Amino acid sequence: MKYSMNNDKLKNWVAEKVELLKPENVWICDGSLEENQEILDSLVKSGVFTKLNDKKRPNCYLARSDPSDVARVEKCTYICSENEKDAGPTNNWMEPSKMKAILNEKFNGCMKGRTLYVIPFSMGPVGGDLSRIGIELTDSGYVVVNMRIMTKMGKTVLESLKDDQEFIPCVHSVGHPLEKGEKDLSWPCNETKYIVQFPETHQIWSFGSGYGGNALLGKKCFALRIATKMCNEEGDALAEHMLILGLTSPENKKYYVCAAFPSACGKTNLAMLNPTLPGWKVECVGDDIAWLKLNKEDGRLYAINPEAGFFGVAPGTSMKSNPNAMLSCSKDTIFTNVALTEDGDIWWEGMSKEYPSGKIINWLGKEFDSKTNQTDALPLAHPNSRFTACAENCPVADKEYYGNGCKAVPVSAFIFGGRRESTVPLVLQSRDWCHGVLLGSSVASERTAAAEGKQGTLRFDPFAMLPFCGYNMGDYFGYWLSFVDKVKDPNTLPKIFNVNWFRKDNGRFLWPGYGENSRVLKWIIDRIEGKENSAVETPIGYLPTVESLDLTGLDIPKEDLQKILTVDIDAYLGEVEKVREYHSQFGDRLPAKLSSELDALEARLRQA
Ligand code: PEP
Ligand code: NA
Ligand code: MN
Numbered sequence: 001m002k003y004s005m006n007n008d009k010l011k012n013w014v015a016e017k018v019e020l021l022k023p024e025n026v027w028i029c030d031g032s033l034e035e036n037q038e039i040l041d042s043l044v045k046s047g048v049f050t051k052l053n054d055k056k057r058p059n060c061y062l063a064r065s066d067p068s069d070v071a072r073v074e075k076c077t078y079i080c081s082e083n084e085k086d087a088g089p090t091n092n093w094m095e096p097s098k099m100k101a102i103l104n105e106k107f108n109g110c111m112k113g114r115t116l117y118v119i120p121f122s123m124g125p126v127g128g129d130l131s132r133i134g135i136e137l138t139d140s141g142y143v144v145v146n147m148r149i150m151t152k153m154g155k156t157v158l159e160s161l162k163d164d165q166e167f168i169p170c171v172h173s174v175g176h177p178l179e180k181g182e183k184d185l186s187w188p189c190n191e192t193k194y195i196v197q198f199p200e201t202h203q204i205w206s207f208g209s210g211y212g213g214n215a216l217l218g219k220k221c222f223a224l225r226i227a228t229k230m231c232n233e234e235g236d237a238l239a240e241h242m243l244i245l246g247l248t249s250p251e252n253k254k255y256y257v258c259a260a261f262p263s264a265c266g267k268t269n270l271a272m273l274n275p276t277l278p279g280w281k282v283e284c285v286g287d288d289i290a291w292l293k294l295n296k297e298d299g300r301l302y303a304i305n306p307e308a309g310f311f312g313v314a315p316g317t318s319m320k321s322n323p324n325a326m327l328s329c330s331k332d333t334i335f336t337n338v339a340l341t342e343d344g345d346i347w348w349e350g351m352s353k354e355y356p357s358g359k360i361i362n363w364l365g366k367e368f369d370s371k372t373n374q375t376d377a378l379p380l381a382h383p384n385s386r387f388t389a390c391a392e393n394c395p396v397a398d399k400e401y402y403g404n405g406c407k408a409v410p411v412s413a414f415i416f417g418g419r420r421e422s423t424v425p426l427v428l429q430s431r432d433w434c435h436g437v438l439l440g441s442s443v444a445s446e447r448t449a450a451a452e453g454k455q456g457t458l459r460f461d462p463f464a465m466l467p468f469c470g471y472n473m474g475d476y477f478g479y480w481l482s483f484v485d486k487v488k489d490p491n492t493l494p495k496i497f498n499v500n501w502f503r504k505d506n507g508r509f510l511w512p513g514y515g516e517n518s519r520v521l522k523w524i525i526d527r528i529e530g531k532e533n534s535a536v537e538t539p540i541g542y543l544p545t546v547e548s549l550d551l552t553g554l555d556i557p558k559e560d561l562q563k564i565l566t567v568d569i570d571a572y573l574g575e576v577e578k579v580r581e582y583h584s585q586f587g588d589r590l591p592a593k594l595s596s597e598l599d600a601l602e603a604r605l606r607q608a
Contacts, residue, residue, distance in 0.1 A: 005118075007161055010135060013169055014118060017137055021173065022109045023116035029144060031154015039141045047186040048142060049334075053344030058331040062346060063142060064365055065211055065337055066187040071384045072213040072220065074467045077195040079225065081471065086199075088472030089585045096198055103196065106207050107171065113178025114139040120158045120167075121151040123223050123291070123306035125406040127160045130237075130291050130304045132227070134168040136217050140210050143172060146334060149309040149388050151218045168202050168226055170217035175208040197221055199229035199470040212311055212336075212386060223289045223306045225470035231291075232471065232479050236486065241464045242290040243271035244303050246398045246409070247521055250279030254400075255525055258290050258303060258494070259415035260464040262445040266501065266513070268312050272324035272396050275518030277550060282518065283398035284324070285409065286391065287312065292411065294483065299492030301483075302408035305401075307391070314338050314385045316350040321514065325387075327395045334388040337363040339380035348381030355380075412528050417499040418445035418461070423571040424500040426511055426564040427520045429527050429535065429542040433484040436496025438597045439541075441477050442579045460582045474589030481593055497524055498541075503564045510560045519550050538567045539604035569608050576602045 005011050005028060018026060029035060040061060043049040052060040079091040080099045087093035094102075117138050124131030136147065147153055161167060175190030190208035197204055204221045206214055213220040227239035242258040249255075261267045271287035286305025293302055310328060314335070317325050329335070339347045342358030355370035360380055362368050368377035392402055401409060416439050418424070430436035440463045446456050460466070462473060469476050484490050499520055503510040523544050526534040535542035546561050580598060583590050 005158060007158070007163060009163070010161070010167065013135075014137070017171060018116065020104070020107055021111040021116055021137070021139075021171075023111035023114055023139065025115040026118065027115050028118040029120065029154055031148060031156070035154075036145060036148055039144055043141050043145070046184060050340060052335075052346065056343065056345040057333070060329075060331065060333045060335065060346075062335045062338065062340055064187065064363055066185070066189050067364060068191070069187065069189045069209050069211045070337060070382050071211065072467070073193050073195060073209060076193040076208075077467065078197065079470055080196060080198050081200055085589070086472055086475075088469070088474060088589065090466055090469065090473045099196055103194065103205050103207070106175065106192070106194065107173060107205070110173045110175055110177050110207070111139045113180070113182065115141075117141070117144045119144060119147050119153055120155075120161070121147055121153045121218050122157045122160070123151060123218055123227075124304045126152050126156050128304065128406060130293050130302075130408055131306070132168065132222075132230070133157060133161055133165065134170050134218055134222050136170040136172055138172040138215070140172065140174050140215060142210055143215050146216050146311075146388050147218060149332075149334065149390050150216055150307055150311060152308055166202070168204065168222050170204040170206070170222065172206045172215055172217055173208075174210045195221065197225045197470055199226060202226050202230065216311065219289070219307065219311065220468055223291070224465070224468035227291065227306075227470075228465075228468070228476065229470040232475070236294040236296075238290075238292040238301070238480075240290045240292065241288065241468050242414070243267050243287050244285035244290050244305055244409070244411075245271055245273075246283040246285060246400065247525065248281040248283070249522075249525060255412040255528060256285070256303065256409045257413045257415060257521070257524065258292075258411050259417065260440070260443065261417045262419070262443065262459075262461040262464045262466075264313075265417060265419050265445060268310065268325055269322050269514065270517060272322060272394055273517060274323065274396075274515050275521070276515040276553070277518045277522055280518050280522065282396060282521070283400075284391070284394050284396050285398045285401045293408065294486060299487035299489055300410045301494060303411050304406055304408045305391070309391050310387070310389050310394070312387050312389070314348040314387050315379070315381055315383055317348070318351050321350070324394055324396050328391075328393045329387040329389040330393075332390055332393060335386070336388070337382040337385035338387075339363060339368075348385055349379050411494045413497055413524055414440070414494045415497045415499055415524070416440050416443050416463070417501070418443050419502045420444070420500045421446060421456075421502060421504040423568060423575055424498065424503075425543055425567065426501075426503065427497060427499045427523060427544060428538075428540060429524075430496040430498070431541055433490055433493055433496065434481060434593060434597050435541065435601075437477060437480045438594060438601070439496060439498045440480065441583070441594060444578075458578060472586075472589050474586030474591065477586075477594055478589075478591040481591055495524075495528055497527075500564075505560070505563060510564050512554070512556070516554060519554070522550050523548065539569070539608045540567050540572055540601065543567070567608075569605055573602065573605050576605065
């Protein structure tokens with residue numbers, strides 16, 4: 001034990017859990033560099049980590065997980081509210097008392113032979129107005145060093161915790177106790193996994209996985225599932241699966257924008273995009289989660305990034321697709337399930353066209369030589385392999401935000417989107433707040449090869465929150481709608497947009513995407529500023545005209561543009577039907593205002 005805790009509530013809680021978990025040691029994390037190095041060294045010694053070549057990747061480590069423990073496990077993720085209806089149809093539910101009995105059995109003695117780390121962490125800057133504190137108990141050193149990148153962690157957090165202040169108790173175990181003399185595995189975990197949220201009592205229990213969103217409990221479990229519930233209770237806050245970016249125009253006017261896309265739709269890419277439009281600048285506040293609060297004075301929503309790092313998907317990231325992400329992980333980074341090159345660096349599919357030369361060790365620890373090209377070692381990196389990198393290492397980390405103690409920034413726009421080959425135009429603006437909430441509730445993406453189910457079919461992912469909402473999704477829609485009644489002037493709320501970078505024609509993408517998406521961001525700013533003749537009204541909302549999009553220097557056929565800027569009435573009527581069917585699962589929890597908004601959309605389409 002490095003130092004002591006003097007908060008009684010915390011002390012009692014830890015003591016109680018120590019009795020249940022029965023660890024060999026207790027280690028209260030102070031968050032110091034020395035402590036971090038000590039844990040890193042021990043992870044290297046025990047074979048969990050490989051230290052990378054310091055000349056190529058200073059202060060970087062590679063972890064290979066158990067092949068069965070590579071992603072979030074939504075089937076084993078539960079929202080345990082007292083009433084099943086309050087968890088809603090989109091979450092797994094179990095009665096809290098029944099779940100507690102299971103957890104008590106699973107967690108009893110589960111840390112035998114291991115060290116229990118106590119991680120005090122702050123989501124958001126320590127002591128910040130919008131920040132919240134969590135305490136994670138874990139038996140995984142991997143979790144400790146990742147949490148140190150992803151959150152503000154250690155002594156300063158404990159010192160800031162006031163006696164009467166709430167902290168979110170988070171208990172995590174890999175679920176692999178060690179008998180006396182038993183040799184540890186390089187990635188201990190358990191076949192049985194439980195990722196459990198008790199939204200009403202603000203508690204988190206996670207068993208059996210050491211991976212990402214299952215184990216770094218500040219991220220999806222706290223900052224989304226528990227925080228959505230807390231925000232709803234508070235009534236003036238939102239916890240969203242959104243990136244936050246700062247956009248500065250050539251006239252030096254700066255706007256902050258939040259965007260929610262389902263997985264694999266380029267959220268991290270947009271968050272740190274290099275604009276192709278001259279004079280425009282994008283700066284990154286966050287790439288995954290936004291916490292927002294309504295300011296009663298000016299009626300505006302202000303946002304922080306509750307995280308301090310990126311837990312980014314590695315494959316596909318390159319100096320071409322996202323140079324700023326590549327540079328973010330040039331040092332001080334933990335890589336999980338990527339390939340190891342002969343010179344002690346890392347590689348993943350999509351980083352370069354050619355395989356690196358020499359022997360490569362794939363994510364399973366298997367050797368691969370690009371000369372012989374054994375396909376049984378492919379892919380070299382797991383498709384969900386990750387980099388854990390400090391947000392402030394990002395070359396375009398927002399200077400104003402990070403240089404200013406991470407003070408909340410005013411948000412001017414919400415952007416929703418998905419991966420849609422047809423129907424949905426490049427960009428549209430909602431008619432008003434309520435119509436914008438309808439857009440959020442209708443977010444859907446075509447299934448990619450990676451997801452379960454038939455390829456190409458629509459998977460609805462409202463607000464990109466499907467696995468992350470800690471209460472009934474219908475109530476969540478209603479809560480979003482209620483914000484328009486919380487302000488004097490609805491115009492102070494962010495404008496709401498929908499984008500689609502993924503329209504195709506005969507398998508060919510119609511829009512170049514990446515840095516060119518800055519043209520769409522510019523149009524969004526035009527709309528925020530109320531620029532004249534910037535849009536046409538259509539049944540589905542306001543769309544840009546070909547003239548109102550800045551296409552300077554972009555070589556794109558006019559027919560292609562027409563396709564992505566026109567409303568296909570029949571296709572949209574089909575869309576309305578699909579949304580209506582999707583919404584019907586919420587039954588009496590679906591806000592009437594949202595149903596009438598959908599009816600109104602249908603009526604406008606029929607009149608067109
Ligand atoms: C995760 O899988 O741990 C995670 C952070 O999820 P995602 O990248 O899908 O948001
Ligand atoms: Na995932
Ligand atoms: Mn995410």
